[in-house]
Amino acid sequence: MPRSVWYPGHMAKGKRVIHEIISKLDVIVEVRDARAPASTSSPMIKGIAKVKPVIHVLSHKDLADPEKLKLWLKELKFTYAADLRNKSGISFIRAALTKFRPEHRELRLAVVGIPNVGKSLLLNALINKSSAVVGNLPGVTKSVNFYKNAGMLIFDSPGILDPHAEKNAHLILSWLGCAKAEVVGGFENAAVMLIKFLAHKKLYALLPVEYIPDELPELTLERIGRKTGCLISGGRVNTELAGQKFIDSFSSGRLGTVCLEVPGEEPALKFGDDEAVDVVR
Numbered sequence: 341m342p343r344s345v346w347y348p349g350h351m352a353k354g355k356r357v358i359h360e361i362i363s364k365l366d367v368i369v370e371v372r373d374a375r376a377p378a379s380t381s382s383p384m385i386k387g388i389a390k391v392k393p394v395i396h397v398l399s400h401k402d403l404a405d406p407e408k409l410k411l412w413l414k415e416l417k418f419t420y421a422a423d424l425r426n427k428s429g430i431s432f433i434r435a436a437l438t439k440f441r442p443e444h445r446e447l448r449l450a451v452v453g454i455p456n457v458g459k460s461l462l463l464n465a466l467i468n469k470s471s472a473v474v475g476n477l478p479g480v481t482k483s484v485n486f487y488k489n490a491g492m493l494i495f496d497s498p499g500i501l502d503p504h505a506e507k508n509a510h511l512i513l514s515w516l517g518c519a520k521a522e523v524v525g526g527f528e529n530a531a532v533m534l535i536k537f538l539a540h541k542k543l544y545a546l547l548p549v550e551y552i553p554d555e556l557p558e559l560t561l562e563r564i565g566r567k568t569g570c571l572i573s574g575g576r577v578n579t580e581l582a583g584q585k586f587i588d589s590f591s592s593g594r595l596g597t598v599c600l601e602v603p604g605e606e607p608a609l610k611f612g613d614d615e616a617v618d619v620v621r
């Protein structure tokens with residue numbers, strides 16, 4: 341199985357530290373992205389759930405398709421959806437966590453998850469302080485740090501990916517900003533695959549240009565590039581830049597709300613003809 345090309349030292353160290361401190365914690369909070377609750381699950385969570393209670397938070401509720409999100413909330417136990425930017429959903433999460441607080445001291449917990457899902461933003465909301473650094477790039481938090489306030493001692497942790505994952509598993513993460521595009525061959529490739537995926541799922545409204553049936557996704561990306569001003573000499577399109585702009589608009593929700601997965605459906609990337617998942621290696 342090909343290894344992930346993005347597993348820097350801080351991920352390995354973060355994983356080790358979480359395992360070292362876990363016995364001292366009362367509960368773990370796992371953050372996933374509500375737009376892909378299966379694919380954005382932490383590779384560590386199965387092991388953690390054997391030794392500690394886990395509460396799951398689906399962030400980016402504001403950017404998720406509300407009907408599909410309802411299905412996920414029915415399916416998953418101990419799971420709360422939240423719009424962390426607007427602090428909506430925090431009171432339910434706090435109430436669920438408080439049940440694990442021992443009488444004699446503050447509640448101790450760690451926030452875990454893959455990169456860029458909103459772990460640090462959730463921590464800040466729970467302690468009512470902007471203490472942990474937040475940023476819209478995967479890999480902002482590079483070490484395990486703890487913060488204390490509002491009756492809680494919370495460990496923030498770096499986003500950790502599965503070092504043994506297939507590169508294809510990172511494709512969906514690259515569309516949401518949870519993995520770097522270079523892991524899947526760059527923005528052009530990530531964007532072409534996203535166009536294929538949206539066409540296959542009939543999510544045409546999320547394309548920035550009109551959908552043309554049977555058009556090659558590479559040509560759709562060219563049209564996107566022309567529309568978004570990614571031209572270079574000779575009137576050609578800078579397809580890497582076009583891909584980056586498209587992925588940025590998609591992941592920031594500017595193209596609309598979305599849920600890339602539905603409970604019980606085939607995994608997100610098994611979408612049709614076999615060449616559909618053939619990403620550049």
Ligand SMILES: Nc1nc2c(ncn2[C@@H]2O[C@H](COP(=O)(O)OP(=O)(O)OP(=O)(O)O)[C@@H](O)[C@H]2O)c(=O)[nH]1
Pocket residue numbers: 399400401402403422423424425453454455456457458459460461462473474475476477478479480481482497498499500
């Ligand atoms: N719209 C929206 N944006 C969110 C939400 N949660 C997090 N974000 C944004 O997602 C980005 C990442 O947030 P962080 O809290 O830094 O994510 P993280 O999981 O700590 O990321 P790493 O430290 O890199 O692993 C920031 O730009 C946040 O503002 C949410 O519920 N809705």
Ligand SMILES: [Mg+2]
Pocket residue numbers: 459460461473474480481496497498499
């Ligand atoms: Mg962080």
